[in-house]
Amino acid sequence: MATMDKKNVSMNDVAVAAGVSLKTVSRVINEPDSVRESTRDKVHAAMEALGFRTNFAARSLKLGRYGCIGVVLFHLSGGAVDMIDGIADAAEERGFALTMIKKRAGEKMTLADAARRMSQLPVDGMIFNLRQMVDDFETFEAPKDLKTVIITPMEHPTCSTVSDDQEGGARMACEYFLDHGHKNVYFVAGKEESLSSQCRMKGWRAALEARGIEPPDPLQGDWNADSGYAAGLVLADKPDCTAVLAANDCMANGVMMALRDKGLSVPDDVSVIGFDDELYKTIPNSILTSVKFRHRELGIRALNEVVAGLEAPSSRSRTLVSGVLVERSSVRDLRA
Amino acid sequence: MATMDKKNVSMNDVAVAAGVSLKTVSRVINEPDSVRESTRDKVHAAMEALGFRTNFAARSLKLGRYGCIGVVLFHLSGGAVDMIDGIADAAEERGFALTMIKKRAGEKMTLADAARRMSQLPVDGMIFNLRQMVDDFETFEAPKDLKTVIITPMEHPTCSTVSDDQEGGARMACEYFLDHGHKNVYFVAGKEESLSSQCRMKGWRAALEARGIEPPDPLQGDWNADSGYAAGLVLADKPDCTAVLAANDCMANGVMMALRDKGLSVPDDVSVIGFDDELYKTIPNSILTSVKFRHRELGIRALNEVVAGLEAPSSRSRTLVSGVLVERSSVRDLRA
DNA sequence: TTACGAAATGACAACGTTGTCATTTCATTA
DNA sequence: TAATGAAATGACAACGTTGTCATTTCGTAA
Numbered sequence: 001m002a003t004m005d006k007k008n009v010s011m012n013d014v015a016v017a018a019g020v021s022l023k024t025v026s027r028v029i030n031e032p033d034s035v036r037e038s039t040r041d042k043v044h045a046a047m048e049a050l051g052f053r054t055n056f057a058a059r060s061l062k063l064g065r066y067g068c069i070g071v072v073l074f075h076l077s078g079g080a081v082d083m084i085d086g087i088a089d090a091a092e093e094r095g096f097a098l099t100m101i102k103k104r105a106g107e108k109m110t111l112a113d114a115a116r117r118m119s120q121l122p123v124d125g126m127i128f129n130l131r132q133m134v135d136d137f138e139t140f141e142a143p144k145d146l147k148t149v150i151i152t153p154m155e156h157p158t159c160s161t162v163s164d165d166q167e168g169g170a171r172m173a174c175e176y177f178l179d180h181g182h183k184n185v186y187f188v189a190g191k192e193e194s195l196s197s198q199c200r201m202k203g204w205r206a207a208l209e210a211r212g213i214e215p216p217d218p219l220q221g222d223w224n225a226d227s228g229y230a231a232g233l234v235l236a237d238k239p240d241c242t243a244v245l246a247a248n249d250c251m252a253n254g255v256m257m258a259l260r261d262k263g264l265s266v267p268d269d270v271s272v273i274g275f276d277d278e279l280y281k282t283i284p285n286s287i288l289t290s291v292k293f294r295h296r297e298l299g300i301r302a303l304n305e306v307v308a309g310l311e312a313p314s315s316r317s318r319t320l321v322s323g324v325l326v327e328r329s330s331v332r333d334l335r336a
Numbered sequence: 337m338a339t340m341d342k343k344n345v346s347m348n349d350v351a352v353a354a355g356v357s358l359k360t361v362s363r364v365i366n367e368p369d370s371v372r373e374s375t376r377d378k379v380h381a382a383m384e385a386l387g388f389r390t391n392f393a394a395r396s397l398k399l400g401r402y403g404c405i406g407v408v409l410f411h412l413s414g415g416a417v418d419m420i421d422g423i424a425d426a427a428e429e430r431g432f433a434l435t436m437i438k439k440r441a442g443e444k445m446t447l448a449d450a451a452r453r454m455s456q457l458p459v460d461g462m463i464f465n466l467r468q469m470v471d472d473f474e475t476f477e478a479p480k481d482l483k484t485v486i487i488t489p490m491e492h493p494t495c496s497t498v499s500d501d502q503e504g505g506a507r508m509a510c511e512y513f514l515d516h517g518h519k520n521v522y523f524v525a526g527k528e529e530s531l532s533s534q535c536r537m538k539g540w541r542a543a544l545e546a547r548g549i550e551p552p553d554p555l556q557g558d559w560n561a562d563s564g565y566a567a568g569l570v571l572a573d574k575p576d577c578t579a580v581l582a583a584n585d586c587m588a589n590g591v592m593m594a595l596r597d598k599g600l601s602v603p604d605d606v607s608v609i610g611f612d613d614e615l616y617k618t619i620p621n622s623i624l625t626s627v628k629f630r631h632r633e634l635g636i637r638a639l640n641e642v643v644a645g646l647e648a649p650s651s652r653s654r655t656l657v658s659g660v661l662v663e664r665s666s667v668r669d670l671r672a
Numbered sequence: 673t674t675a676c677g678a679a680a681t682g683a684c685a686a687c688g689t690t691g692t693c694a695t696t697t698c699a700t701t702a
Numbered sequence: 703t704a705a706t707g708a709a710a711t712g713a714c715a716a717c718g719t720t721g722t723c724a725t726t727t728c729g730t731a732a
Contacts, residue, residue, distance in 0.1 A: 010718055021682045053455045058718035061393035061687050081417050088438035097457050100434040102424035119389045121433050122458045229620035254620045282618045284565035284590040346688055357712045362690060394688035397717050
């Protein structure tokens with residue numbers, strides 16, 4: 001009555017039970033067509049009965065690959081969900097699993113640290129999600145045998161990178177203001193160390209300067225609504241302020257609330273554009289025009305780039321995923 | 337000049353280069369104290385020179401374990417970020433990496449499917465993040481050699497589960513209303529298929545019934561502000577409505593906006609409580625009292641439960657992580 | 673029936689580690 | 703200096719797969 005269940009059922013156990021050779025079991029799994037149907041059935045029955053599952057370690061040792069892509073999260077923010085979603089879906093589709101590690105809060109992790117850790121894990125290639133500066137960014141060289149893609153707005157000298165076109169998105173929003181007859185655009189920045197905020201600011205500056213407009217001093221925020229509100233109070237007192245670009249929707253909302261509290265109307269008195277297009281989730285009948293980035297697409301591209309690099313020892317590439325301006329009614333047309 | 341760089345550097349290569357035996361190299365890595373310092377240095381030098389990194393597959397094949405915990409995302413929502421964050425941090429701390437797979441949109445994945453896929457991957461135990469019902473929930477049995485923890489508000493007959501105490505959180509909010517002198521509480525639900533919404537509703541019902549109050553019909557929402565706004569318009573017309581519990585903050589905000597548009601004041605005329613405590617990010621000077629769940633803690637608990645099950649072949653357990661009522665000023669005290 | 677080529681199956685080595693046990697080297701004491 | 707035991711090192715097998723090549727079985731035609 002005592003069924004002695006062995007710890008791990010191996011192919012050999014299955015082979016013995018089915019009365020065939022080890023190699024035949026292997027064939028049933030990897031090239032079933034090369035095995036006679038009657039034999040196949042016996043083997044399948046034995047596998048079922050014993051509860052066999054192929055051993056990942058042995059298999060990948062033999063094959064020399066894992067079928068896993070590493071993901072290093074230097075930073076895990078809200079937008080990261082959709083990106084991970086994209087990475088995971090694309091991986092699934094191409095038959096890969098993900099191996100994930102994360103920088104701990106407070107911990108200092110360089111690209112080299114991440115690469116070192118990853119290369120001890122079951123991983124054929126890797127993706128770094130990097131939204132802030134890191135010490136060895138310029139000097140880092142990826143392991144030659146581990147295709148590495150970095151998700152970051154910065155260009156890297158040797159690694160492939162993928163990014164939202166944050167700068168382009170900001171430029172687009174600015175030009176939208178200008179094309180609607182606005183003569184100037186104020187900017188509310190996100191957290192200072194955030195690369196996203198820096199890029200958005202850069203795009204804003206570039207767009208204004210391209211039309212010969214001197215950019216006013218940007219206002220410093222911290223991504224949250226309260227900092228936007230504070231900025232809005234300041235802006236409400238500037239008579240030349242007709243257009244405000246806020247580095248995200250929460251701050252944009254803060255700005256709008258402050259303007260309203262100061263007796264100004266959006267968009268009649270002041271026009272506002274935000275980023276991320278997420279205000280509609282929280283505010284009913286939201287009117288905020290916003291630049292939306294396709295984070296999911298970003299993840300998909302990153303994963304595809306890694307997988308491509310696995311097959312062909314590809315060179316460095318740079319992918320930009322453009323943003324989309326979601327138009328609502330927070331921008332007034334000053335022409336005519 | 338042509339340096340022939342071998343594809344993979346093995347311990348044997350290092351051993352030859354350092355003039356020691358294979359086993360000595362192994363020892364330098366796994367039990368450095370048992371190796372004379374001079375030898376150790378030679379080996380380290382050789383490892384450095386050749387760029388040696390231990391082979392994950394071979395190592396885990398020999399050891400019979402991977403040092404990885406599997407995470408299955410049946411569902412990837414906003415709150416999941418913090419949970420993943422917790423899982424990842426706790427894993428890091430205990431020296432584990434994560435292996436992740438995700439249900440694709442539209443795909444049908446049962447617990448058995450997930451377990452089957454995972455057991456072919458490098459994984460010592462696994463965590464399922466399950467926020468909706470799944471066909472084989474009741475009948476599922478986890479592989480005996482793979483400790484399985486399910487993050488879900490439902491109790492499972494054989495697997496350990498971890499969950500926010502959603503029901504308790506809703507009860508807490510309700511009682512808070514009642515303790516402040518309210519005679520009844522209306523409820524705005526989230527998406528119908530969401531277990532979170534169902535549990536929150538259950539807690540709301542239970543709290544009212546416990547005080548002999550007949551719960552009014554709940555209003556159906558879809559998590560977004562607009563659906564909350566619609567509910568708010570309806571509630572504004574109910575003279576007996578002094579307290580509204582909305583299943584999340586976005587809908588709560590929608591309710592508040594509708595009430596305001598109907599000329600009612602929060603909290604003077606109607607009191608409101610939400611869930612998740614995230615409105616303050618989007619709304620400046622937010623007054624919304626909200627039940628906050630500690631998703632990060634949830635992830636940590638889940639991971640710890642898995643790891644504990646690895647060491648001691650533990651039995652089934654059920655962990656509830658309590659919520660916290662973040663008090664602001666959206667509830668009026670009707671006593672006195 | 674026999675011979676033949678193709679299809680199906682099997683024996684054995686190899687992947688790169690770690691565990692077991694045997695052997696060598698070293699420092700210490702008589 | 704020789705004897706002793708402890709410390710350091712090494713030889714070899716084993717983990718569970720897959721690749722290579724040899725062998726057996728089968729169906730078909732002479």
